[in-house]
Amino acid sequence: MELNFVGLVCPMPIIKLKKYLVENKDQIINVELLISDKSGLKDIPAFCEQSGLSCKLMANENVIRFKIQN
Amino acid sequence: MQEDTNQLSVIHSKGSLDWAYPTFILASTAAAMEKDVELFFTFYGLKAVLKDTTHLKVSPLGNPGMVVNSPVGPAWLKKIDWNVVLPGLVWTLPGMSKLATWGFKKTLAMQGQVSVEELRSLCLELGVKMTVCQMTMEMMGYKEADFIEGVQFAGAATYFANTPKNQSLYI
Numbered sequence: 239m240e241l242n243f244v245g246l247v248c249p250m251p252i253i254k255l256k257k258y259l260v261e262n263k264d265q266i267i268n269v270e271l272l273i274s275d276k277s278g279l280k281d282i283p284a285f286c287e288q289s290g291l292s293c294k295l296m297a298n299e300n301v302i303r304f305k306i307q308n
Numbered sequence: 309m310q311e312d313t314n315q316l317s318v319i320h321s322k323g324s325l326d327w328a329y330p331t332f333i334l335a336s337t338a339a340a341m342e343k344d345v346e347l348f349f350t351f352y353g354l355k356a357v358l359k360d361t362t363h364l365k366v367s368p369l370g371n372p373g374m375v376v377n378s379p380v381g382p383a384w385l386k387k388i389d390w391n392v393v394l395p396g397l398v399w400t401l402p403g404m405s406k407l408a409t410w411g412f413k414k415t416l417a418m419q420g421q422v423s424v425e426e427l428r429s430l431c432l433e434l435g436v437k438m439t440v441c442q443m444t445m446e447m448m449g450y451k452e453a454d455f456i457e458g459v460q461f462a463g464a465a466t467y468f469a470n471t472p473k474n475q476s477l478y479i
Contacts, residue, residue: 245420247421248333250420250421252337252341253340253430253434255340256434285340
């Protein structure tokens with residue numbers, strides 16, 4: 239599953255990721271998350287850690303790409 | 309009384325558009341991170357939760373921290389901070405608040421930020437509790453119907469009873 243939040247700024251990437259997680263509660267989470275908001279570089283991993291998800295940085299260019307799994 | 313320390317509470321007392329953003333951004337993010345969030349709106353802060361947001365403005369007047377860039381035009385023009393270049397007196401001229409508010413909204417939209425109306429309804433969707441100070445509401449001549457759906461009306465004692473001892477921010 240790919241979530242593309244490119245162009246959105248704080249707090250929207252976190253809010254939209256949270257929405258996806260709530261809608262897919264008790265499911266296997268395997269997400270490619272795309273963002274452009276630089277604050278997400280630290281915020282997305284912090285949010286994932288707090289939510290008990292693993293979060294791996296795959297690319298850090300104009301578009302930042304994370305792999306998020308439970 | 310709630311003893312849960314996983315809470316965020318903000319007392320919002322400012323009546324301008326720029327100050328509405330930090331409160332709603334922090335509140336929505338905290339709620340997304342499973343915190344119980346309580347917002348208490350008092351005095352001019354009431355404007356942030358009115359249905360009608362046309363009076364929610366921003367002004368560089370007496371606001372030296374504000375960066376006033378043109379959201380339109382060539383790159384060299386956009387770089388100029390008009391709050392530094394122009395004398396403060398300029399912001400007292402008619403229409404300046406309107407112009408600054410237009411520029412502020414345009415800059416935020418170009419950055420990908422959502423409107424304050426959208427942000428506050430997201431907060432409510434995420435379970436953020438909002439309380440309007442009843443005393444202020446009556447003092448300022450507002451009615452309950454003037455406020456967005458989902459806020460409650462109470463006084464300072466209710467706010468303190470619902471919030472923890474150690475997490476109170478004042479914005």
